[in-house]
């Protein structure tokens with residue numbers, strides 16, 4: 535399908551007083567993303583915060599257009615020149631979320647009334663197998679369940695899920711048509727204002743099927759990381775708007791894989807739903823670690839304060855922790871909350887690539903392609919659906935060792951734990 539990004543101006547240089555089709559394109563962009571008054575906000579069922587910006591006359595670069603453009607520049611950390619300069623135009627061309635950029639990050643009062651939410655698929659992407667789409671969305675939901683009381687369980691569409699996930703292209707019936715490859719990648723709808731019951735579309739997340747989706751890390755050229763975009767859209771499904779903080783998952787532009795929450799995202803979601811419930815927490819020390827492929831290890835030292843492992847050059851390995859598990863406490867079966875790891879790698883030549891969580895033989899969460907190096911002294915990995923504990927928790931950590939000195943191929947496992955929910 536041909537690109538339909540007729541909302542992006544084609545050339546830089548527009549300034550106050552300009553008239554014509556290019557100004558209309560600029561105004562279309564500013565309307566589409568919430569900087570100028572338009573029916574877009576209503577179609578997303580949100581209130582815009584535009585009181586101070588005068589209405590713009592179509593096709594004329596007037597005061598309203600300039601103020602809206604300055605606001606776009608400020609939100610995106612560009613010099614607020616009020617002119618469509620090269621830097622601003624380049625930013626407008628980046629792939630992004632279709633949800634309007636509001637003045638407020640969290641929208642007070644808008645939230646799901648309970649903590650056990652359901653989701654279901656109306657369509658799958660044709661780019662990747664359905665099982666991988668399911669795993670990618672579970673990984674995305676797990677980011678939010680790791681820091682809140684929320685649990686996300688997949689159900690059939692006939693069970694009327696809170697969050698319906700769709701992969702669709704072009705006009706798909708909600709007044710916000712997708713635009714072909716690149717440009718807008720996805721959009722989602724806020725939850726209801728309790729005690730109002732949700733409208734059917736509230737909470738839903740739509741992905742542009744004209745994008746080339748992938749779950750591989752690093753993504754091949756031109757492909758878009760589904761885990762990253764899904765995690766961002768689910769932030770909207772839960773009530774978060776766009777963040778102006780650079781590096782936040784909830785920032786509006788896509789800049790490659792971002793499979794973690796920034797402290798700004800955590801503060802935002804916890805301001806709506808609070809932190810996670812912890813009924814019980816269990817930890818083991820790093821000296822209890824098991825090494826899957828000892829022949830690929832150059833050295834291992836168990837010290838009082840950690841286990842230091844040096845991988846042989848250009849190898850991958852898995853490391854396993856068994857967590858003492860309180861399955862039933864006081865006649866009450868617990869649920870699995872996030873697991874937490876304390877570790878560090880001594881350089882970017884030792885990378886924690888994947889973290890998998892098991893209960894007995896069942897894998898209950900997979901955090902793939904997280905690619906963490908450096909100091910991580912309290913890194914949480916959620917389990918989206920908060921299952922009942924059955925057999926005993928295991929954590930498996932996939933690590934890639936590159937080249938360089940022994941020191942650069944070193945990492946320290948300090949401790950591993952799990953929170954259990956009531």
Ligand code: ZN
Nearest residue numbers: 631632633786
């Ligand atoms: Zn967004």
Ligand code: ZN
Nearest residue numbers: 706708710740
């Ligand atoms: Zn849609």
